[in-house]
Amino acid sequence: MTTDNKPTPTNPFKAVTGLRKMILGSSGTQRKRHWVDYAFIAAFIILVVITASMSDVFFTQRNLSNLLRQAVTNGLLSLGMLVVILTGGIDLSVGPVVALTGIMVAGLSKGGMPLFPAILICLAVGIACGAVNGFFIARFKLQPFIVTIATLGTIRGLVYVYSDIPITPTDPAFRAVLGAGFIGPFPVSAIIMLACYPVVWFFLNRTNSGRAIVAIGGNEEAVRLAGINVNWNIFLAYMISGLFSALAGVILASRLGISQPSVGAGFELDAIAACVIGGAILGGGGGSTFGTLAGVVSLGMIDNLLNLFNVQSYYQQILKGVIILVAVLARRKK
Amino acid sequence: MGDTDFLVMKGISKSFDGTQALRNVDFSGAIGEVHAISGENGAGKSTLVKILSGALPRDAGEILLDGESIELGTPLRARRLGIYAVYQEFSLVPHLTVAENILLGQMPSIRVRGIVDWNKAYRQAEEILSSIGFTGINVRQTVSRLRVSHQQMVEIAKALANRRRILILDEPSAVLSQEDLTRLFALMRQLKQEKTLILYISHRLDEVFEIADRITVLKDGQLVGTVKPKESDQNQLIKMMVGRSLGEIFPVRTPPKAEVALEVRNLSREGEFSDISFSLGQGEILGMFGLVGSGRTQVARCIFGAEPITSGEILLSSKPIYPKSPRQAVLAGIAMLTEDRKRDGLVMNCTIRDNASLASYPNLSRWGVIDRRKQAARVQQKIQELDVRPPLLDRLASHLSGGNQQKLVLAKWLMTQARVLILDEPTRGVDVATKVEIYHIINDLARDGMGILLISSELPEILGMSDRALVMREGRLVGDFARSQANEERLLASASGVSQ
Numbered sequence: 031m032t033t034d035n036k037p038t039p040t041n042p043f044k045a046v047t048g049l050r051k052m053i054l055g056s057s058g059t060q061r062k063r064h065w066v067d068y069a070f071i072a073a074f075i076i077l078v079v080i081t082a083s084m085s086d087v088f089f090t091q092r093n094l095s096n097l098l099r100q101a102v103t104n105g106l107l108s109l110g111m112l113v114v115i116l117t118g119g120i121d122l123s124v125g126p127v128v129a130l131t132g133i134m135v136a137g138l139s140k141g142g143m144p145l146f147p148a149i150l151i152c153l154a155v156g157i158a159c160g161a162v163n164g165f166f167i168a169r170f171k172l173q174p175f176i177v178t179i180a181t182l183g184t185i186r187g188l189v190y191v192y193s194d195i196p197i198t199p200t201d202p203a204f205r206a207v208l209g210a211g212f213i214g215p216f217p218v219s220a221i222i223m224l225a226c227y228p229v230v231w232f233f234l235n236r237t238n239s240g241r242a243i244v245a246i247g248g249n250e251e252a253v254r255l256a257g258i259n260v261n262w263n264i265f266l267a268y269m270i271s272g273l274f275s276a277l278a279g280v281i282l283a284s285r286l287g288i289s290q291p292s293v294g295a296g297f298e299l300d301a302i303a304a305c306v307i308g309g310a311i312l313g314g315g316g317g318s319t320f321g322t323l324a325g326v327v328s329l330g331m332i333d334n335l336l337n338l339f340n341v342q343s344y345y346q347q348i349l350k351g352v353i354i355l356v357a358v359l360a361r362r363k364k
Numbered sequence: 365m366g367d368t369d370f371l372v373m374k375g376i377s378k379s380f381d382g383t384q385a386l387r388n389v390d391f392s393g394a395i396g397e398v399h400a401i402s403g404e405n406g407a408g409k410s411t412l413v414k415i416l417s418g419a420l421p422r423d424a425g426e427i428l429l430d431g432e433s434i435e436l437g438t439p440l441r442a443r444r445l446g447i448y449a450v451y452q453e454f455s456l457v458p459h460l461t462v463a464e465n466i467l468l469g470q471m472p473s474i475r476v477r478g479i480v481d482w483n484k485a486y487r488q489a490e491e492i493l494s495s496i497g498f499t500g501i502n503v504r505q506t507v508s509r510l511r512v513s514h515q516q517m518v519e520i521a522k523a524l525a526n527r528r529r530i531l532i533l534d535e536p537s538a539v540l541s542q543e544d545l546t547r548l549f550a551l552m553r554q555l556k557q558e559k560t561l562i563l564y565i566s567h568r569l570d571e572v573f574e575i576a577d578r579i580t581v582l583k584d585g586q587l588v589g590t591v592k593p594k595e596s597d598q599n600q601l602i603k604m605m606v607g608r609s610l611g612e613i614f615p616v617r618t619p620p621k622a623e624v625a626l627e628v629r630n631l632s633r634e635g636e637f638s639d640i641s642f643s644l645g646q647g648e649i650l651g652m653f654g655l656v657g658s659g660r661t662q663v664a665r666c667i668f669g670a671e672p673i674t675s676g677e678i679l680l681s682s683k684p685i686y687p688k689s690p691r692q693a694v695l696a697g698i699a700m701l702t703e704d705r706k707r708d709g710l711v712m713n714c715t716i717r718d719n720a721s722l723a724s725y726p727n728l729s730r731w732g733v734i735d736r737r738k739q740a741a742r743v744q745q746k747i748q749e750l751d752v753r754p755p756l757l758d759r760l761a762s763h764l765s766g767g768n769q770q771k772l773v774l775a776k777w778l779m780t781q782a783r784v785l786i787l788d789e790p791t792r793g794v795d796v797a798t799k800v801e802i803y804h805i806i807n808d809l810a811r812d813g814m815g816i817l818l819i820s821s822e823l824p825e826i827l828g829m830s831d832r833a834l835v836m837r838e839g840r841l842v843g844d845f846a847r848s849q850a851n852e853e854r855l856l857a858s859a860s861g862v863s864q
Binding site: 237241242244248249251253254259315316 | 691
């Protein structure tokens with residue numbers, strides 16, 4: 031992770047390199063693959079230009095803020111997913127955590143609890159879900175895929191135990207501020223999501239635990255033998271994923287204005303896709319926050335554009351699949 | 365066409381990322397010959413045979429087999445020509461049976477094609493094993509359950525399941541016990557009778573002199589010469605390999621202080637080693653020699669907390685410690701450079717900066733947040749001290765040469781406040797020049813009062829560096845030699861259990 035190479039505005043070439051590294055590069059290994067990164071940026075720009083010329087709705091404030099708001103859920107989930115992927119793991123249980131925390135925040139506030147403590151409890155529930163994943167993965171060296179697929183089912187079950195019918199949050203402030211609130215032209219939820227990116231970037235690049243997490247994905251045994259508590263850091267990574275899932279769940283409930291127990295199916299796939307498009311390597315050893323953000327925005331834009339052109343959502347699924355394959359194919363070594 | 369020109373390699377060159385691994389090397393082999401290829405680590409031995417086995421493409425040169433020019437694009441092509449290689453890294457499928465591994469790709473079918481005839485497969489595999497004089501392996505057993513030396517034999521059997529004209533053995537002795545080695549040599553003699561050319565790569569000179577008909581020495585990717593064992597001796601060969609005599613390699617030792625840095629009393633680990641006691645003084649370099657499988661590494665790993673001990677005591681500066689994890693050992697002041705830097709020494713996709721700081725983050729940070737300036741200054745200072753090249757903080761570990769990678773691992777440990785440094789094969793896979801540098805670094809560290817436990821399977825290294833040498837065999841400490849008493853014969857005899 032050499033995302034600390036800040037662009038120097040005085041030198042346009044350096045700025046491009048720095049930006050490229052910040053956006054797409056996880057490390058110097060991309061040196062031989064310049065064209066891939068440029069191709070991605072170029073494709074992105076072409077896409078935007080074409081859309082803007084074909085649709086006069088795209089560049090409206092209303093549409094752009096919609097795009098941002100819709101990207102919030104995946105933006106938050108992808109952040110947590112990235113941290114987990116960096117350790118060499120995967121978290122398939124994010125979807126049900128979104129549903130659980132979404133329905134709990136509605137349920138608690140309906141039961142008369144003030145909004146703020148209700149949200150805090152939900153975040154704690156998210157962390158607890160992540161802790162369960164992390165405990166089994168770190169302590170017993172179980173495969174992350176299996177553990178989180180087990181909790182995927184378990185937590186989904188818990189959601190229906192909590193409530194098998196949708197709950198509407200009663201506190202009007204909930205929807206007004208989190209879900210539909212704006213600061214200037216920017217949606218509150220998008221600001222929260224975007225603010226999380228530098229925080230995670232800082233965590234991964236500037237803290238002991240963050241560096242340990244990145245290194246664990248590269249060579250777990252070397253990190254253990256360097257005297258670092260590997261189990262704790264893996265545990266931590268899953269709790270972070272749980273936390274972001276919970277945050278996503280609460281915000282999604284506030285945006286939709288109703289908490290469905292069935293929400294969140296397939297969310298893990300979009301999150302993994304965003305990380306991978308952003309250059310993360312499944313199995314650990316690469317990935318960056320800004321790359322992931324680029325992945326989130328790309329996926330969000332594709333949804334948005336296809337919506338503008340009234341393309342059915344089935345085709346969106348097909349196109350997304352193709353894009354993921356192309357992204358991975360273009361980034362493979364050699 | 366005479367026998368001697370059965371295999372001719374002419375002007376072979378190969379470079380990796382700008383490093384010339386082989387430069388214009390000529391090589392030839394005869395039918396029914398055991399031709400040893402010797403040289404230091406990084407001399408180009410493995411590269412040469414990998415080109416012959418089709419695993420690597422060559423940049424230049426020509427290969428003639430039986431007088432005909434051949435192209436070896438892939439290992440499969442090489443196999444069709446009867447060239448088989450057994451590498452140090454096994455190519456066995458661990459969870460399949462011995463029989464499946466031996467017959468991989470050519471399992472016998474019953475009348476319906478594609479359905480395996482298991483009885484026939486087991487029988488064939490058994491026949492192959494017994495034809496090479498190797499019985500006592502259950503062909504129905506899973507390979508992962510076999511001892512390493514048996515796995516090696518399966519690997520060889522796999523190569524022999526086919527018509528072969530050239531068999532390449534890349535450092536087979538590294539994992540073999542003395543008994544298995546004798547068996548391997550017997551097999552090699554049998555294969556010679558069957559008109560197979562055997563290329564035998566080893567840096568163990570005694571073995572080479574025992575089995576080889578000719579010895580070709582490579583150094584820094586170039587051919588130094590080919591000699592016959594009868595007309596040469598080990599000293600000449602060492603000079604050919606190293607390019608200088610041993611006296612110039614090892615620094616002059618300063619005598620250690622009297623204070624004890626580390627003491628180990630009756631250390632045991634069930635199934636690995638038992639009753640190990642020794643003490644290591646401050647500023648002392650204590651060599652630890654033993655054949656592979658003697659338990660040297662396990663003792664070190666237990667002291668370092670990487671594996672649990674069954675019983676015994678570890679005292680650091682006369683205070684008992686019980687490291688249950690490497691973390692506790694590092695905090696107590698023990699550092700350990702492991703034998704395989706790729707496997708558990710470095711995080712290859714991380715930078716020099718990350719790797720060097722890995723063991724000392726607590727000292728480089730406040731409230732868990734890294735002090736980047738302090739980190740940069742410390743790392744920069746350390747890698748300049750050790751002359752890691754290039755001295756660039758953001759260079760990835762994977763982009764460094766083997767020698768510089770090894771120095772980077774050392775830098776990681778010297779960034780900690782360690783008082784005891786365990787070095788497990790510190791010069792494995794590094795070139796001679798770096799080797800000499802590393803010896804001087806070790807010597808300087810000892811002069812500054814660090815206690816150093818030096819584990820090595822290279823006798824010259826043990827003899828040249830240590831103040832005292834311990835010898836392990838089959839999990840026990842069997843020898844303790846002062847510098848003045850130690851010599852190659854004694855250590856080797858002690859390690860292999862041969863009485864003098």
